[in-house]
Amino acid sequence: MIKLVGCWYLLMLGSLAMGADLSAEDAKVLDLINDNEYQEMVAMAPGIVDSLIRIYDVSDDPKQKAKVARAFYQLGVVSEQAERLLMENLDTTDVSLRLQSQWALGRVSRSPEVPSRLLDIMRNDPSPLFRDKAACALAYDQIHASPVDKLLIYQGLVEGLTDEKPDVRQISLLALKIHTGQTKGYDYNADPAQRDQAIARWREWLREYERNL
Amino acid sequence: MKLHLVAWLLSGHLLAAMAQADTELLSYDFDQDDLASGPDTFHIFQHARGRVQLTRELVYSGERALRVTDVAGDEDFPELQGYFPQQSTGLLLLHFAMMTPTPAEPFNIALAGPAHFTMRQDGISFWLRNDNGLLRHTSDAIPKRLLRLEAYRWYIFEAVLDLDRGVYDLTIDDENGDRLLALTNQANATASSQSAVNMLSLIGDLADVGNGDVFFDDISIAASDARPPGPMVAPGRRQLFVDQWNAYRQDLIGKLQCLPPHDYLDFALEHAGAVLVEDFLSHSLAVIKGHLTEISPALAQQRYLQALLKWRIGCDALRAGDAAVANSAFDVAARALPDAPQVLMTQALARAAQDDYAGAVALLENGRGYGGEYLQWDAAEAMVAFHFEDDPTAEQASAAAAAVYAAGKRELRDLLEASRRADAMSQLAGASLWTEPLAAALLPEQYFFAQLWQENYTAAAEFAEGLVDLIRHHEGNPGAWLERQADARLFAGRTELAQGLYQQARNYAHGSSRIVSKLSDVAFLLGDPVAERKYREQVYGYLRELGR
Numbered sequence: 001m002i003k004l005v006g007c008w009y010l011l012m013l014g015s016l017a018m019g020a021d022l023s024a025e026d027a028k029v030l031d032l033i034n035d036n037e038y039q040e041m042v043a044m045a046p047g048i049v050d051s052l053i054r055i056y057d058v059s060d061d062p063k064q065k066a067k068v069a070r071a072f073y074q075l076g077v078v079s080e081q082a083e084r085l086l087m088e089n090l091d092t093t094d095v096s097l098r099l100q101s102q103w104a105l106g107r108v109s110r111s112p113e114v115p116s117r118l119l120d121i122m123r124n125d126p127s128p129l130f131r132d133k134a135a136c137a138l139a140y141d142q143i144h145a146s147p148v149d150k151l152l153i154y155q156g157l158v159e160g161l162t163d164e165k166p167d168v169r170q171i172s173l174l175a176l177k178i179h180t181g182q183t184k185g186y187d188y189n190a191d192p193a194q195r196d197q198a199i200a201r202w203r204e205w206l207r208e209y210e211r212n213l
Numbered sequence: 214m215k216l217h218l219v220a221w222l223l224s225g226h227l228l229a230a231m232a233q234a235d236t237e238l239l240s241y242d243f244d245q246d247d248l249a250s251g252p253d254t255f256h257i258f259q260h261a262r263g264r265v266q267l268t269r270e271l272v273y274s275g276e277r278a279l280r281v282t283d284v285a286g287d288e289d290f291p292e293l294q295g296y297f298p299q300q301s302t303g304l305l306l307l308h309f310a311m312m313t314p315t316p317a318e319p320f321n322i323a324l325a326g327p328a329h330f331t332m333r334q335d336g337i338s339f340w341l342r343n344d345n346g347l348l349r350h351t352s353d354a355i356p357k358r359l360l361r362l363e364a365y366r367w368y369i370f371e372a373v374l375d376l377d378r379g380v381y382d383l384t385i386d387d388e389n390g391d392r393l394l395a396l397t398n399q400a401n402a403t404a405s406s407q408s409a410v411n412m413l414s415l416i417g418d419l420a421d422v423g424n425g426d427v428f429f430d431d432i433s434i435a436a437s438d439a440r441p442p443g444p445m446v447a448p449g450r451r452q453l454f455v456d457q458w459n460a461y462r463q464d465l466i467g468k469l470q471c472l473p474p475h476d477y478l479d480f481a482l483e484h485a486g487a488v489l490v491e492d493f494l495s496h497s498l499a500v501i502k503g504h505l506t507e508i509s510p511a512l513a514q515q516r517y518l519q520a521l522l523k524w525r526i527g528c529d530a531l532r533a534g535d536a537a538v539a540n541s542a543f544d545v546a547a548r549a550l551p552d553a554p555q556v557l558m559t560q561a562l563a564r565a566a567q568d569d570y571a572g573a574v575a576l577l578e579n580g581r582g583y584g585g586e587y588l589q590w591d592a593a594e595a596m597v598a599f600h601f602e603d604d605p606t607a608e609q610a611s612a613a614a615a616a617v618y619a620a621g622k623r624e625l626r627d628l629l630e631a632s633r634r635a636d637a638m639s640q641l642a643g644a645s646l647w648t649e650p651l652a653a654a655l656l657p658e659q660y661f662f663a664q665l666w667q668e669n670y671t672a673a674a675e676f677a678e679g680l681v682d683l684i685r686h687h688e689g690n691p692g693a694w695l696e697r698q699a700d701a702r703l704f705a706g707r708t709e710l711a712q713g714l715y716q717q718a719r720n721y722a723h724g725s726s727r728i729v730s731k732l733s734d735v736a737f738l739l740g741d742p743v744a745e746r747k748y749r750e751q752v753y754g755y756l757r758e759l760g761r
Contacts, residue, residue, distance in 0.1 A: 147356065180354030181332040181403025205353065212349075212357045 022058065026051045033067050038074040046077045053081050062094035069100035076107040078144055083109040090117060099133050106141035112149050115142055119156035128167055135160075135171035139178040147213055154179065154209065158202045161186060161195065169195075176202070236441055238297035239413065239434040243267055243756075244275040249746070250753035251449015253442070255295045257754030263291030263417055267758040273310035273367050273388070273430035280759060281427045283318065283417030292416040293756075295432070299326065301409035303438025305374045307339065310388075310430040316346040316362035318425025319418040324374070326409035335409045337402040339372055339381060343425075350383065353400040360385065360394055367430075368393070379406040447737045449749055454730040455703055469562045469596055471528035471555075472589045479555035479589075480521065520549035524556055527563065536566035554580055558593045565597045573597045578655055591662055594655075598663030607676055610660035614680055617654050618687045628654040630684055631693035661697055665704065674701035692721025696728060703731075708738050726752045 022030060029051040032041050041048055052075075056068040069089070072082050086108065089101035102121070105114045121134035138153055145153065157179075160172025169188035177183055184205065186198035241248070241255075248267075250257055257265045262284035272278040281291050307324060321342045328336035332354060340351040341359070349356040362368070367388035374381040379401045385394040401408060415429055443451045527542030543560040550556050557580030564572035577597065581590055598605075605613070617629045657680055664673035677698035684691040699714035712735040719728045729748050736744035 177333075179332065181334065181336065181405060182354065205355070208353070209355045212355050 022055065026054050030055055033064075033071050038071065041071055042075060045075050046079075049075065049077050049079050049082065053079070053085065056085055062092065062097040065089070066094070066097040066100040069097065069104045072108050073100065073104035073141075076143055078110055079108050080111075083111060083114065087114075087117070090121070095129070098130065102130070102133055102137050103141055106137055106145070107143055110144045110146075110149075112152055115145065115149065115153045115156065119153070119160070122156075122171065123160060123163060123168055131165075131168060132171050135175045139175035150179075151206070151210055151213065154206060158199065158206055161188075161199050161202065180205075235435070236437070236439040237433065237435045238300075238439060238442060239295050239432070241279070241295070241432045242275050243277040243279050243430060247448070248756050249448035250750060250755055251447075252753070253296055253445065253451045254449045255293055255753075255756075257756055258290070258292040258294070259754065261289035261291075263289065265291045265293050265415075265754075265756065267756055268428070270759070271312060271314075271365075271428050273312070273369075273428075275430070277758065278310075278428050278430040279415070279432075279756075281320065281415055281417055281429070283320070283425050285418070285424050290417040292414060293429075295413040295415075295434075297411060297413070297434050298439060298442050299409050299411035300376060300436050300439055301326075301335075301407045302377050303436055305376055305410065305437075306433075306435045307372045307374070307413070308370065308434075309432040310367050310369050312365065312367040312428045313343070313362060313426060314364050315425040315427075316343065316364050319343050319345070320425055320427045321414070321416045321418075323414045323416070324410045325412055325414065327411060330414065332403050334403065334405045338374060338376075338379075338405075338408050338410050340402045341370075350399070351402045353404045354402065359383075369431075374401065374410070376410070377407060379404055379408060447734070448742075448745065449753060453734045453737070454727075455700065455734050468532075469566045469600055470532045471559050471562070472592055480524075480550055480553045517549055520546040520556075524550075524559065527559060531559070531563055531566060534566075536563060539563040540567060554590075558589065562593060562596060565600045568601075570597075570601050574655065574659075594659050595662035595666040598659040599666045605656050605660050607660060607672070610657045610676065611679060611683075613654070613656035614683055618683070625654045626687075626689055629657065629680075630690045631658070661701075665701060668704075670701045670705035674698050674705060674707075677701060690721055692718050695721070696731075699731070703735065708735055711735055712739065 029041070029044075029048060031037075033052075033055070049072075052068050052071055056065055059065050059068070069086060072079075072086065083105065086101040086105050089097050092098045092101075102118065105118070115138060118134045118138050122131050122138065125131050125134065138157065142149065142153060154176070157172045157176045160168050161176075163169050163172065166188055173183060173186055173188055184198055184201040186195065186202065188195075190198075248254075259265050264280070264282045266280050266282070267277045268280040269277055270280075279293065281293065283291055305324075309322075311322070313320070319342065321340065323330060323337050323341070324339040325331075325337045326335040328334065330337055337351070342349055342351070342356065343362060344356070346362050348359045348362050350359055351357070369386045369388070371384045371386075372381050373383075380398050381401060383394070383396045383399060384392060386392050413432070413434065415427070417425065417427075445451055447453060523542045524546040527539045527546065530536075530538035530542060540560075540563040543556060543563050546556050547553075547560055557576055561573045561576035561580060564576060574597070577590070577594055614629060617625045657676070661673050661676055661680075664670075664676065677694050680694040681691040681698060684694060695714050695718035699711040699718060702708075702714060703711035712732070715728055715732050715735060719725065719732070722728055729751050733745050733748035733752070736742075736748060
């Protein structure tokens, strides 16, 4: 109980310190963020995006920034400025902020750079956690992607099936399955020859997808 | 559109075979007077500025058609969801006429199953979407071009789905009967065989950027392997909402056995996350339904699938009266699926089968907190209570209720009053020290359902009334017990009394579609069609004629 009160106290101090730099309107938005009142924030979209960006800018607290990223995620409003801010966090050491940013990016951006970065994280990040969550974002959160953008995502995921790391092969397949509802017989643990056969089927599917664009 | 015409219009192997299909599952030409929404007909969604209406302005045949009007930026989409008995084998014919004055605006038409509108087994099978005037169908997860739409031109679609093979034939004709397109042997949306379907969706733009108008007419769905759907017992439904309880009771009276799962959520598979690979979902559903009793070697390492198979084995053992095997199987399943409401529920039933009352109650207490379908928990509790014939007595149950208030714990009050049941259970889950007071909080409910189970409706109603008085005395929320009192009165044939109690209960649970549905039933039983419709349409929406 003492711990809980302490947390609240610190949280209030943090909020007050930041509140001093914010307009009354932004302070109200900050309250909504801290209370997780996403429904109310959605009702204030798209105008609320500017407030979120200001709140994000003045905050030095990664936890607070992560909350704003979560709000961007919930809103799903395209904003180049939000995209730029969130992209900066893809190298942060704060786990929560980085994850929230990875998830939110596809929901604020139409840029193909976002799935490209996520595909790179999914394949090459040293941490399996970030690799896995990048695949989640590629599976669920590229909500503004055009059919052409999706082709880039699918191509990257199919290439992920060739990865040396079994977890990358597994999450690539998971994301493909979420998009398409199928595996085309790919087993990430099968021997390389069997995997190659299934990858050939996926590549043929990619060609068919591209032909239909 | 009459089905006997279908054979004349179609070509191709599936289309020709469809001439044999004579079981109509759904049919709307929108000229009918009895277009009643409901769980067995259709649900209209128009919560923002978009509209789904009947119109005489532009029709394909008869006097009226359906008009779906979307409005961009209103954070919702208008939709008609049509329901029909689930099919996963045989041939299924979908026929409809469609026209749009705004071909540049997006819209969607889809057939889906119990996994709803998702790209997975038993999810979307057939999906047409308009992309800036170019109509596409999604086959093998690829949006493929069909044709470019022209404004104000009616298009007549015939799709025959071979559900076993997961393929379909599709023709599109124009209003003059000229064939514009004929495709055969197209993979369904996810290239999945035996993907079940039970709903049709006519919907505006999913991305909320469309301002389109789409008109539909002569919609019908027929199947080759289907039994004719049963008759409607009331507008929009083949079973009264309150009889869902009775249906469970008739199937299960005197038996401890698994209840039919509602959907994937009953097994908390959404938490399985990274395991959703390797045909997991398609296999899991087959296991749940009992269609698959062995797992292929390729999937043998899949522990969630193994757990589902164990759950299925446990159910078979429970039904056969082998409590030891059932308990062992459910315990193994629970290790892999600790949050699965269905597994916790069946574990409780198996404990009861071993005469372990405390174990059964503890599992029921914990399980409710993990969600799952409301009626199933009621039925499970009743089965357990019925199994232990003498436990509890009315006196014990009343004393337990009084003890909850004496304990002075907010969470226990919530549990007894069921006002925030899920929240309260979530907070308390795992708090083993509280097992005894938790059992006290649940005892009244168990007594009540045991009485209902044994058709002691008056005793059940009087007990519920006593609880309402007790809760009011302590200034608590009596809504759930008012509803239970109403249920018991309704089963006892005291329909008017039940109506008043449901209305009171509703005051404590605004937005409860369950209570509103029951009010619709009560109005129907009392011969009040206006009220029946009013309540039903609050839940399932309505179709009205434009301008009327």
